[in-house]
Amino acid sequence: MNKFKGLLVAMFVAVLFSGCKKESSNISISMHDESGSAQFSKTLVVYDADKQNSARLFVGSNDSTYLKLWTEQNFELIPVKYGENTKDVLDARFKITNPGTSKAVEAIESSDSQGLQFFTKFEDKSLQDDVEKVVLYEKLPFKEDVEWVYLTHYSKTLLPEDTITCFVYGISPEVYGYYGLEMRASENDNWSTVVSEWKQVEYGKSFVHGLRNAYQMKARKKIYGGSESVIVLFD
Numbered sequence: 001m002n003k004f005k006g007l008l009v010a011m012f013v014a015v016l017f018s019g020c021k022k023e024s025s026n027i028s029i030s031m032h033d034e035s036g037s038a039q040f041s042k043t044l045v046v047y048d049a050d051k052q053n054s055a056r057l058f059v060g061s062n063d064s065t066y067l068k069l070w071t072e073q074n075f076e077l078i079p080v081k082y083g084e085n086t087k088d089v090l091d092a093r094f095k096i097t098n099p100g101t102s103k104a105v106e107a108i109e110s111s112d113s114q115g116l117q118f119f120t121k122f123e124d125k126s127l128q129d130d131v132e133k134v135v136l137y138e139k140l141p142f143k144e145d146v147e148w149v150y151l152t153h154y155s156k157t158l159l160p161e162d163t164i165t166c167f168v169y170g171i172s173p174e175v176y177g178y179y180g181l182e183m184r185a186s187e188n189d190n191w192s193t194v195v196s197e198w199k200q201v202e203y204g205k206s207f208v209h210g211l212r213n214a215y216q217m218k219a220r221k222k223i224y225g226g227s228e229s230v231i232v233l234f235d
Contacts, residue, residue, distance in 0.1 A: 028150040030117045031138075038119045040064040046075040046136075053079050053134060054126045060119040069141040070118070078135040079127070086135070086167055087206045090231065094171045094204075135233050143226040155217040155234035157187070165210040166194075166217050167233040170201035177201045177229030179221040183214045191218060198222060201230050 038060020047054045055077060061067035080089050120136070127134065140149065158164055168179050180197030184190065194209055197220060201207070211217065221230045 026148045026150065027116065027142075027146060028152075030152045031120060031154075038062065038117070040067050041119075042067065043123065044070075044072050044075065046072055046077055048077040048079050048134065052128055053077055053131055055122050055134065055136075056124040057136075058119070058121045058123050062117040066116055066118065071141075074139045074141055076137040076139070078137055079131045080133050080135065081130045082132045084132075086233070087169065090135070090169050090171070090206075091204060096173050133235070135231065137228075137231060139228055140223075140226045146226050148222055148224060149226055150220065150222050153219045153221070153232045153234070157216050158214060160213060162214075163210060163212045164214055164217055165208060165235040166219055167231075167235065168201060168207040168209075168219070168221075169231045169233075170203050170205045170229060171231055172223075172227050172229030173203045175224045175227050175229055176203075177221055177223045177227070179207075179219055179230055179232065181209055181220075182218045183211055184216055184218075185213070186215045189215070 039062050041058060041060035044057045044059055045054055046057050057075065059067065059070055061070075078089060078093055080086050120138075122136075125134065155164055155166070166181055168181075170177055178198035178200055179195065180193070180199065181195040182191040183194050184192065194211075194217070195207075199207070201221075209217075217234060219232045219234075221232060223229045
């Protein structure tokens with residue numbers, strides 16, 4: 001049954017890009033899974049806007065057609081220099097003069113089954129000496145005829161005494177995004193709620209959640225119409 005569901009979602013994506021009109025739908029995607037258990041994969045080299053910083057990015061999926069939709073143009077690195085505040089950097093990157101009023105769109109929940117899976121992982125980075133880290137900005141390869149896109153982001157797994165932070169930022173001046181956050185203390189523990197789904201993320205607003213002695217964190221976000229309205233970063 002799960003294989004059949006995955007096939008249906010893959011067929012939807014193929015039709016979406018054929019130029020034919022289609023009824024709106026929801027898509028559920030798993031992203032940033034450190035397991036890397038992808039049936040199909042490739043490597044992309046992605047850059048920041050000034051081509052000064054780059055990274056080799058592993059991308060994988062359980063569907064080869066879907067994987068082909070993601071190219072270098074779907075990713076951008078946003079460098080954060082030593083001493084800079086991540087929110088200030090993102091404010092500068094996504095600042096819009098006189099933005100309109102964002103609208104809140106409420107979703108009718110659909111099945112939580114993961115039809116599509118898409119994994120990303122940095123294999124290597126080439127950063128300028130004054131750059132502390134880069135934020136990976138994803139530009140989804142579909143917009144039209146999509147109502148809600150659900151994305152699940154996983155942090156890397158941590159060692160005891162490590163600290164992990166989840167940074168959430170709203171980048172859309174047109175429509176709000178939403179997120180929820182969970183954590184687990186060990187590999188064998190169940191996920192427990194840190195932030196209940198769905199917390200609204202307004203344009204230019206940010207939330208920071210830090211944990212110590214956690215094994216892993218998982219953030220789920222929902223965005224309307226492929227609007228790329230929320231960035232999730234694990235540090």
